[in-house]
Amino acid sequence: MDLEDQYDKLYRYCYFRVRDVQTAEDLVQETFLRWLDHYPGQREREALPTLYTIARNLCVDVTRQRETLPLQETDQVAADPAGTLVERWDLERALETLTPQDQELLLLRYANQVPLQALSRLTGLSRFAIYRRCGRLLTQLREALREEERT
Known part of the structure; x- marks a missing residue:
């Protein structure tokens, strides 16, 4: 497993959960930072479930802070x-x-x-x-x- 390849997949996952481009990018970056900080010795092939767990928890935190999720479709409609x-x-x-x-x-x-x-x-x-x-x-x-x- 190449961690660089996982970045796009984690971004897609976070975007699906929060529906905001900038927030999703921030969450993926924070996911990798937390993984590197808390799991420095973890092998890359064992990292996938850990990365998704961290990303899921961060997405939950963000959605709890919002009362509603805005649909950010206006940029893409045209x-x-x-x-x-x-x-x-x-x-x-x-x-x-x-x-x-x-x-x-x-x-x-x-x-x-x-x-x-x-x-x-x-x-x-x-x-x-x-x-x-x-x-x-x-x-x-x-x-x-x-x-x-x-x-």
Whole structure:
């Protein structure tokens, strides 16, 4: 595992959680600083669950400080074609039907491509349980998206 490669994935994770570019960048930087400060002897291949745990805790701290999360879409609307924006909006609404923990699991597994073994260490679930839960969650998302199309 190359830690430089993980930066973008951690950024994506933090951005998904806080919905603000600058805050996400700050959180990723703080994640690495805390990891280097508190886990100086940890091998890089064992660092992934630790990095995500630190990032998750920092994101939780930030969201607790805010009463509501603003949608920072205004900068992207002009550059985003209408069809893609609608699809993205539908997906975000479908994701909101899931619990925050389930949203996080899907983000880590599919958007950030975190391996099952690392997810297992991070969540405390077996690899098989993660595989089954992700399958169930994808089915729920498909059903929610179909429901969106009908309305």
